[in-house]
Amino acid sequence: MNHIAPGRNAGVxxxxxxxxxxxxxxxxxxxxxxxxRLSGELTEDEFKPxxxxxxxxLQLHAYMLRIAVPYGVLTARQLRKLAEIGRKxxxxxxxxxxxxxxxxxxxxxxxxxxxxxxLAEVDMHALQTSGNCVRNVTTDQFVGAARDEVxxxxxxxxxxxxxxxxxxxxxFLPRKFKIAIMGSDADRAAIRVHDxxxxxxxxxxxxxxxxxxxxxxxxxxxxxGKLIRDWVPEEDFVAYLEAILRVYNQYGRxxxxxxxxxxILVHELGQEKFTQEVxxxxxxxxxxxxxxxxxxxxEIRRRFGGPAFETLTDEPESFQAAKAANxxxxxxxxVNVLAHKVPGYAAATISLKPAGGIPGDATSEQMELIADLxxxxxxxxxxxxxxxxxxxxxxxxxxLFTLWTAxxxxxxxxxxxxxxxxxxxxxxxxxxxxxxxxxxxxAQAISARFADPAxxxxxxxxxxxxxxxxxxxxxxxxxxxxxxxxxKKGEEFYQITVGGDPTLTTxxxxxxxxxxxxxETVDAIEAIVEVYLSNRHDGERFIDTLKRVGHGxxxxxxYAAH
Amino acid sequence: xxxNDKSRNEAALKAITANRLRxxxxxxxxxGPNLGWVERLDDAALFEDAAAADTALAAAKAQAEDExxxxxxxxxxxxVTDGQRVPVxxxxxxxxxxxxxxxxxxxxxxA
Numbered sequence: 258m259n260h261i262a263p264g265r266n267a268g269v270x271x272x273x274x275x276x277x278x279x280x281x282x283x284x285x286x287x288x289x290x291x292x293x294r295l296s297g298e299l300t301e302d303e304f305k306p307x308x309x310x311x312x313x314x315l316q317l318h319a320y321m322l323r324i325a326v327p328y329g330v331l332t333a334r335q336l337r338k339l340a341e342i343g344r345k346x347x348x349x350x351x352x353x354x355x356x357x358x359x360x361x362x363x364x365x366x367x368x369x370x371x372x373x374x375x376l377a378e379v380d381m382h383a384l385q386t387s388g389n390c391v392r393n394v395t396t397d398q399f400v401g402a403a404r405d406e407v408x409x410x411x412x413x414x415x416x417x418x419x420x421x422x423x424x425x426x427x428x429f430l431p432r433k434f435k436i437a438i439m440g441s442d443a444d445r446a447a448i449r450v451h452d453x454x455x456x457x458x459x460x461x462x463x464x465x466x467x468x469x470x471x472x473x474x475x476x477x478x479x480x481x482g483k484l485i486r487d488w489v490p491e492e493d494f495v496a497y498l499e500a501i502l503r504v505y506n507q508y509g510r511x512x513x514x515x516x517x518x519x520x521i522l523v524h525e526l527g528q529e530k531f532t533q534e535v536x537x538x539x540x541x542x543x544x545x546x547x548x549x550x551x552x553x554x555x556e557i558r559r560r561f562g563g564p565a566f567e568t569l570t571d572e573p574e575s576f577q578a579a580k581a582a583n584x585x586x587x588x589x590x591x592v593n594v595l596a597h598k599v600p601g602y603a604a605a606t607i608s609l610k611p612a613g614g615i616p617g618d619a620t621s622e623q624m625e626l627i628a629d630l631x632x633x634x635x636x637x638x639x640x641x642x643x644x645x646x647x648x649x650x651x652x653x654x655x656x657l658f659t660l661w662t663a664x665x666x667x668x669x670x671x672x673x674x675x676x677x678x679x680x681x682x683x684x685x686x687x688x689x690x691x692x693x694x695x696x697x698x699x700a701q702a703i704s705a706r707f708a709d710p711a712x713x714x715x716x717x718x719x720x721x722x723x724x725x726x727x728x729x730x731x732x733x734x735x736x737x738x739x740x741x742x743x744x745k746k747g748e749e750f751y752q753i754t755v756g757g758d759p760t761l762t763t764x765x766x767x768x769x770x771x772x773x774x775x776x777e778t779v780d781a782i783e784a785i786v787e788v789y790l791s792n793r794h795d796g797e798r799f800i801d802t803l804k805r806v807g808h809g810x811x812x813x814x815x816y817a818a819h
Numbered sequence: 820x821x822x823n824d825k826s827r828n829e830a831a832l833k834a835i836t837a838n839r840l841r842x843x844x845x846x847x848x849x850x851g852p853n854l855g856w857v858e859r860l861d862d863a864a865l866f867e868d869a870a871a872a873d874t875a876l877a878a879a880k881a882q883a884e885d886e887x888x889x890x891x892x893x894x895x896x897x898x899v900t901d902g903q904r905v906p907v908x909x910x911x912x913x914x915x916x917x918x919x920x921x922x923x924x925x926x927x928x929x930a
Contacts, residue, residue: 366840
């Protein structure tokens with residue numbers, strides 16, 4: 258039996274035999290369903306909800322299989338398996354998504370049971386990556402590593418994964434349900450644009466508790482989540498979420514798919530009434546059955562293991578010397594490397610956004626290389642960020658130059674984390690059955706226009722996010738510059754928004770003006786950047802300049818030729 | 820192919836498409852009375868009038884359901900421009916060829 262021992266792949270939840278049996282049984286159940294579909298025993302109407310419950314969509318060119326990466330954390334071994342599946346059953350690559358998952362675009366229905374079987378061999382699955390259930394819980398890609406972390410959100414995300422998987426009440430919710438959790442004072446998981454956003458924190462006695470925001474979301478009607486409880490004790494974590502989901506399950510609309518998300522319920526009931534309903538349900542539920550016992554939390558935490566950090570000091574001499582001798586390495590460190598909570602270590606972002614590249618795509622060879630680098634430099638584990646990049650979270654600072662050299666040699670050393678080239682883009686009309694317009698070519702054109710790393714660094718923090726339709730998988734509403742593809746009588750146009758913000762100061766962007774063509778969009782972005790650079794004060798971020806000077810100068814410049 | 824090229828204005832035709840159940844491959848209804856399917860738009864049946872397309876579509880849907888061969892069967896508009904079959908909608912052009920961002924993939928890769 259395969260078993261990922263805690264410590265060897267530190268930081269990744271270790272399945273036990275019960276977990277493994279459950280996943281294997283689900284694979285065999287789906288294998289039988291596929292056989293019955295292919296033999297004609299099941300119609301497509303009967304089969305579709307079953308395949309969706311296993312992450313299998315039908316897209317433009319083939320079936321798309323979305324594989325769960327719980328809270329974005331992977332072992333090197335799991336990534337190698339994804340690379341192998343990409344090579345064996347797809348076309349040699351995979352696509353990392355804003356939900357911290359991975360999807361393959363060219364899957365055959367008849368291969369899917371075999372793929373799920375292979376995934377189960379490395380403790381992976383595709384459960385709850387589709388359907389009207391609680392989806393993959395997302396979190397900070399620097400969880401367990403960030404210097405500003407107060408609580409390790411992985412533990413509670415895993416508790417939610419176990420609690421919600423095949424939960425009888427939550428398998429057929431009014432719509433899909435997305436939860437994000439952060440354990441720092443910063444927000445790197447876009448907490449307030451999720452159905453439920455949770456901040457884990459500690460009180461003055463060091464006890465863990467949670468702040469709940471509910472009713473955020475993007476899509477057709479974007480809303481920022483409302484604060485409904487500032488402190489829920491750890492032992493009530495499950496009970497409180499259960500109460501929220503029960504209220505949603507009872508009152509959420511099922512007659513209109515566009516009004517079915519919890520954000521609409523919170524909006525229509527009002528924050529006060531919704532909170533009252535949740536509190537009343539919580540009061541009924543609270544008790545031994547739903548109490549999250551400390552020993553359960555401790556056991557989950559134990560199963561994650563922990564990296565065997567060495568006692569080191571920050572900024573070792575060899576690291577400083579490498580930066581001094583190599584400006585490109587120094588730039589990558591400045592942009593892509595984050596301070597670690599343990600001295601002498603760092604968290605490194607591997608950009609999947611080379612200039613002119615497809616955001617989030619990685620070839621099987623790249624995945625294998627990154628798996629090797631994770632083994633060599635980060636205790637055999639890695640993370641997927643919601644910005645569609647990968648992260649090695651525990652790299653010794655004196656190994657960063659070796660890591661960067663290997664990445665750079667394989668097109669993975671782009672120094673653009675958080676900069677204008679680090680574009681989030683949904684698959685758009687090139688792959689997606691729902692899209693109205695293409696997203697990827699725009700991302701490629703914009704990142705190519707701003708390819709110069711020095712220029713990107715000069716521009717500074719500026720998130721561009723692109724969606725190919727109103728469903729907003731590319732998070733355009735919370736892009737400092739957001740781009741939404743629209744169809745106008747068969748032609749692709751793009752609507753630009755500015756001022757969106759996914760962090761603690763969450764904001765939905767405002768539409769700048771009429772939609773423009775693809776070619777005009779790239780020039781419009783350049784114009785917006787130029788207006789920013791000519792108006793900003795020293796050290797001022799794009800969104801701060803925008804707030805200070807207003808939309809006027811940007812709008813005037815973008816539409817000057819119209 | 821310019822995806823937004825609408826400079827030509829030839830009369831619109833219709834073709835019928837689906838995804839093959841077993842592997843999801845994009846397929847098109849073939850010419851002839853036997854309701855066969857082909858993988859390339861160039862080999863597909865074209866319908867000059869809507870009534871003929873509707874009749875063929877109904878038959879294709881019935882066959883797909885009976886034989887569990889294809890899913891998501893529907894008709895779409897296309898034009899013949901300079902001898903090339905060009906779907907009117909970008910979506911259908913991408914389905915017929917492959918992703919515009921990976922011309923090494925999809926049907927275009929074998930062209």
